[in-house]
Amino acid sequence: MKEELNILIQAQYPLIYLVTSEEERAEQSISTIAQLLKPQRRVFVWTVTHGIVEYGQPRNVTQHNTVSPEAAIEWIIRHKEPGIFILKDLHPFIDAPATTRSLRDAIASFKGAHNIPKNIILMSPVQQVPIELEKEVVVLDFQLPDMAELNKVLTHHLDQNRGRRLTTEAREKLLRAALGLTKDEAEKVYRKAQVTTGRLTEDEVDIVLSEKKQLIRRNGILEYIEEDETIEAVGGLEELKKWLKQRSNAFTEKAREYGLPQPKGMLILGVPGCGKSLIAKTTSRLWGLPILRLDMGRVYDGSMVGRSEANLRNALKTAESISPTILFIDELDKSFAGSAGSGDSDGGTSSRIFGSFLTWMQEKKSPVFVMATANRVERLPGEFLRKGRFDEIFFVDLPTPEEREDIYNIHLTKRREDITRFDLGQLAKMSDGFSGAEIEQAIVAAMYEAFAQEREFTQLDIIAALKATLPLSRTMQEQVTALRDWARQRARPAAASVAEYQRMEF
Template sequence: MPNGAETKARIESYLLARIPFVTVRTVERGRVLDILGELAQRKQLDIMVHTLSQGLRDLKTKQVVADDKSLLGALDLAGEWFQARSNLTVVFTDVQHLSEDNDVSRRFADLATLAEEHGGCMVVITSDPVWNSLQRMGMAVSLDLPDLDEMRHEIEVFLHPYSSAIRIEWEPADFDQAASILAGVTKIEALNILATFVVKKSVTKEDLLGLSQAKDSIFSELSGIERVSLKAGDHQVGGLSGLRQWLDRKRPLLTMDLRDRGMRPPRGVLLVGVPGCGKSLSAKAIASDWQLPLYRLDMGSILGHYVGQSENRFREALNTADTVAPCVLWIDEIEKGLAGSGSDSTGVTTRLVGQFLYWLQESRSRVFVVATANDVRSLPPELLRSGRFDDMFFVDLPETEERREIIQIYLRKYLRVPVPEEVLEKLVHLSDGFSGSDLQAAVAEIGYEAVRVGDANVPLDYYFGSFHNVVPLLRSAPERVEEVRQLRDRAIPASGKPRSTADRPGGNRRVVLG
């Protein structure tokens, strides 16, 4: 049963049973008042609601019944009503400081006792915890944000009255995707976004992207993770065809409803390999190609100096990612925060690993994690177990065809004139052993000269000299490259080209598809 329907049924049973104190934990006050209003009409219940802006009013008639808008005045009046009337329900919506033993919480406890003696009922709508002694005087219920089914229903109900007046291009699959995108927002936030589409008198398939952007703007100031701005076309990836084909298969699954099969959305990918070969760029390219917001979690900034600080920061970051989903969460150099599990004297790393593993395994939010690591051997082995990430790819130095594709991408980006094919072939030959960042640096140097003297005036010798001047990692630190390459047998080649049997000690544990 959807949470909204279950919560409604429980609230109704508590009110009819005259439970003296009922707590509804939620951030959607308006949604709870809608439920209570419907119950007041259907069951003919006397329900009074207090807000600081309007004071006490009758929920059925909407009439204000007291001029005093203060909370203490409402508590005094509710006490008088409980003694004079039976079967009365009073709802409080703007209550603070109920989480501990204080004058306010004790006033509520006294009122709950009075309500129990006279068949009254008091309801508190809050998103904060309630003092334990007070909560034990009644019952509690939580109203979560709308789930997929509830959100889809709300979208359909909202748009239906406009179906004859505006153009609505959405098909059933589009309504499903819209509900998936809007997961994590309140009902009123979702309807406000849809209202902007109604105003322009059309709801098109392109508006699905607008849903993501509008949702992103709601949560742009949340703490814990950093929003990464992307521009279309700025993050093209050359080579890595195996990784790109794998991602193409995963993309539609991220927003599909997989609950009937008992499956979770794709969780993400771990990219390991030679530095400068496109691991971080791939995270940006995935978000850009999938038209999803990109958030970066810096593991280095998570670690704090005080007891519990690191764990709280990490928990907040993961909760924020769940809230802004669907999104891409980029964890750069994940080994910086999760390496050495069990070796630190305080146990912080072990607890962070435990938090992360639990979240990877249990969270059903549509967060696609792209984690990068230069040395997977320093990561705890339990993080690499099947079922955590969907797969692990090794990103190696680009081969000939991959270098040609990467060079062409940057030549088109930095120059305004075509480069002869024979020049391109020479650059591909000169760049043997280059990483992707080496190739970008070499072509960028040509671009700077083109800006200075004009694209057509850059001599060919300058092209070749720019590549000659680059000292790639393979020449400056060959032992480092070889050390990283020892990890190749533990991951799928991102290039999509299977390694030979000789390169796979004991055989490869994976089959490269596509």
Template sequence: MKNDIHDLALVLDSRVRLVVIESWEEQRVLQTIGTLAVRRAQTWYTWNHIDGLSRLGFGADMDAEQDTRDAETALEQIRRAGEPALYVFCDVHPFLDSPRIVRLIKMLAMATEKVAPTLVLVSHSVPLPPELSRLAARISLSMPSDEQLAAIVREEATRWSEQNRGERVRTDNQTLQQVVRNLRGTTHEEARRLARKLIVDDGAITQEDLPTLNKAKFELLDMQGVLSYEQDTAHFADVGGLSQLKRWLSEREHAFNGDPSLKDTPRGVLLVGVQGAGKSLAAKAVAGLWGLPLLRLDVAGLYNKYIGETEKNLRDALQLADALEPCVLWIDEIEKGLAPEGGDQGVSRRLLGTLLTWMAERRSRVFLVATSNDVTQLPPELIRKGRIDELFFVDLPSAQVRADIFHIHLAKRELAVEQFDLAALAQASDGFSGAEIEQAVVSAVYSAAAGEQAVGNGHVLKALSETSPLSVVMAEKLDALRAWANERAVRAD
């Protein structure tokens, strides 16, 4: 609060007569203003549409005969009194469509006297009309630091313990650190409510609570729309191969999570390659590996028939992702939204410009994972170093990786893996992608169930033999993609 009081004092000392504070924490704003007013022995009033003007602190009461619940009446009384006090108006923004109210605020804001009233408009959002915007100073309350967030979690744990006969909240240091990281971007009260929800259910804070916390924070920040929250993030144990990508991510996890000795934060990767080779699963696995929320940006959902709305949708989505930091932002098949088409009237180019600016200038800890099936459609400025950290090529899996993928999908369906000849299955699936291997296992399960048999090697081999993999159907395009990536990308496996 000390910094907030200091910032507000600087604004008032500059003799700005109209101050806007946007915050969800009205009580904290009022407490900050009250503390400063007491220090200065200055009278201050609050206003809302229910109670009207109420005097707080030192000084004489306003004229009690007038009903100041009406915003226009209250502003007119302030103008006539001319008292050098602070007037804090809570939720006055719905009335800013009145020309008389706007004019009264403008007259107060333009006061040139050395001693004059100061208006402070407070709400979660205060969109000022153009005639007032240049007369106002906007300040924001500071968000809680990591130390404050940790203290909030400890306070809620202590409160739960006191209510449960001294029983201690079960947790571990690593999980607590992740909880604190994922609480960043929330206000003090929001962080307190979220921490309380984590603890009150079972008296424990565990790794299983992190997805629940991330989803609750997502809903709290109202991010529904073109951004979606991915509840089920994969673990890298569920991703066959990609050893180079796994190593690269492991080396950068500590840096992304806020190593104070490192000034540069990992920015993101672009995964290009064959359809079904595991690019999307790898994107999900990044969030699972780092214990972060995963947001998926639907590029197709950005488009709007009205001019300018498409770009605004993207800006809003990126702003919301910044608010949820630290997180992973996944843009699947990015070329479909940024590749120019004849009739889009330049929308794709404007989208690209908005995205490039955010990629280059963002300071938030949002790790971008973009995937593409046709990299030749991507503009070169999107894939240069500085906007992304690395370009990875995801090829068809090798024999050993195919065996691992069979093991993963057989075990996922609770089949006895030891009864299958993984080497033979891997050999028979040469040229298959991970997605095609999974579908072969699914087909084998269906076939065995139809014949009332236990799933065996033969069922899987039969499913493989009846499948024409993409590497055969689109052999020419795959060869061209491999030739392109040979000297331009790092192999992910």
């Protein structure tokens, strides 16, 4: 990004939009670029509070005659020397006709002054470009600090604390833990780890990660998921588990040296309550990767034009910055239902969000594995199901008799040490057509019944709870049948017995 910004400045691109919340770090990068140019260029910074002030001057300096955006842009036009002009947080004013017109006038004046190179850089955490400027502006995302930059932050922190030293392994762990944070955020979490324990070693990685989770949660779009269950807590689905276990080391350098590409993602279709979300969450522990949930409902923000698109970009950029990671999207069918055909009902926001996400999935280079679940395949836009978008599409059906026994064993063992009094075979037979979630709720209902009578729950209590339950497979029989028919030829079965049967058919 810095190299691209350097090229654009030297090529005298008149208007550059730099999307970032790290003002100080971005200003330092621009100042460094300006000093390396021949001849060197002065850098000026505009804010609505201080007007135009040369970079490096005291923060309390105020040029009152350039406080308004139009006055500032007019000052830039009349400036007789080469320069780089940073306009901070212009997005609240940029749609005003006078501001837009002033920027267009500035661009026109730059073209007529070849001997005085000037660049205007709009710096803001929110990308908002009026249609009048779309053909003139170049948009760049200022990337979060990489390992090298974070290493400088950590070294500076250690030097301030009596020159403490870390082993190479400890340093790498602390740096990886801070990936995805801004420079200021990294400085704060290192200070917190130091204050909490009085020292900074690899043992403080958990403190850094804990604070990092809080910082990521603040945006309300991405959420860290902490799952204590292992993949063995999922009953059945052996074919799906096998696929995941084979790829447990897929993001290592050893896999790259072997010639394997990085996995892109997987889509898990199936009946509600059959373990789709749980398998996604437990994959995090299996692979040893962090898992982030992307809440598409929170991406949409009608408070400001372009805000929804900015929310998605920021979320995806954050996921990439802490990669390798798993990006979990639950109920994808609800998130993007009808996006391709939403028309102008929301000003085209849904279509733009959908297009941006598809483009990112197709072009992403960073190791972000997308795990998505869906219940209603007919609601999914066809573009999602195109071959190559996901590595594999799995179908999770209602559990087989063997899988139901496995599910009973898992849930009963969680609640009682000795489960020999239960006939798992009979329970599996009695719960034909039940999902895993419905089986768990039957056990919970049986326990409540026995608890109210101050006794231990029994086989008969569970059977009574099963008989009192009308499973989803019966209340939504047509929908389940249609999903099965679609998946039979288009998706890979998650159950080992079904997968083996299909292989025999072919």
